[in-house]
Amino acid sequence: MITIPFSFIPPKILERLSKHFLNWGAFLEKLFPFLQQELGKANIKISAKQYLAMSFIATFFLFLFLGFCLTIIFIESGKVLGGIFIALFLSLFVFFMQSNYPKILANRRIKKLDADLLGALRAIMIQLNSGVPLFETLVITSKQDFGELSKEIKIAVDEISGGVPQIDALERMALRNPSPYFRRALWQIINAMKEGSLINKVIENIIINLNKEQIVQIEKYGSQLSPVAMFYMMAAVIMPALGIIFLVVIVSFIELDEIVVKGIFWGLLGFVMFIQFIFMGIIKSKRPSLLEE
Structure with missing residues (x-):
């Protein structure tokens, strides 16, 4: 609900x-x-x-x-x-x-799925390389701490246990989950199963490609931090400091009520706190999705 x-x-x-x-x-x-x-x-x-x-x-x-x-x-x-x-x-x-x-x-939800994707794929690849069947690998992964991704795999495991073919269960999981990286990985695994290829080799290639994508995301994140930090310095440090100096100069020439002056100072404090929250939200939203939380 x-x-x-x-x-x-x-x-x-x-x-x-x-x-x-x-x-x-x-x-x-x-x-x-x-x-x-x-x-x-x-x-x-x-x-x-x-x-x-x-x-x-x-x-x-x-x-x-x-x-x-x-x-x-x-x-x-x-x-x-x-x-x-x-x-x-x-x-x-x-x-x-x-x-x-x-x-x-x-x-x-997409970010949670992306954050656990690399870890889950590595765990699946290790188990497959050890000779564990794919279904048993999915059962083990569904019981591990991979958050939303484990829940999605658990649904597929329940479907397979209920008589649904493995490929059909994986196709349903690919269609219902919103993460593009997870979907792409599933379709590659499904195609490998249909063609009879080695799944562990396919997963290894998926992990390599996701690692490259992760590096690209980190570089993009680093390039976006500079203008955001400049905006933060302007809005949360320079502007309030200039505002206080300007207010002190104005008060020395014009007599203002104490309530008005206090109201302006409290307003500046509220503005700085608001900018702090905005800045933290921007930093969090720009964070690479493939990085583990």
Whole structure:
């Protein structure tokens, strides 16, 4: 069961309520044509229209809550409509984030699969070189600590145990998983099995190619760090320092209230903290996917 971000309603209740708003979800699905694909990549077992219906209900209750709070705040100044418009704007922003949440989960899942891929392939190659059959190798790998990749292999192992041919089970795994590197490796293994080639030699070539791709990703990551570090220095160090100097000069000529000065300093602190979070997010998102976490 998926948890909708920024929702005050428990997931079970939200799922029950969403069944009465599936028509709204079907209408909103036209605005997000790729949402069903992202839900599949994130391994979320609900339809796009139901997810959008759940997001719509969660956003509606959030709008009521924000509207009530902001109305109380703005009622003394007589700007009640302003509070309602702010609540509406924030609610629409939250709904947009909720609709993109499956894409974020899908990207996280892809990175987890990529991060464990090289380690899993090395483990499989060692076992195959030791004379262990492919099925037993898959069983052993599914029980090892390779995160999402072990879960995917476990599904294939269960299918093979249930009577599905090995090639068919591997093809299903290649079709359902979102990682391009994992998919490519699986198709090469499947082709080798169909042609009767040595699988361990194919996996060895896959590992060599992935190592080369890993080096390319690391070099690209290093080249991207310089402009990001320059942006960080400008936004989080130079601009706040110049702002404080400028503020000190202004205060020496113009008498400002103590509350205003404190507010500006707190604002600068909040801005620096915001830039810190943005910088950490950029560094994390640019990190090579084939590197182990």
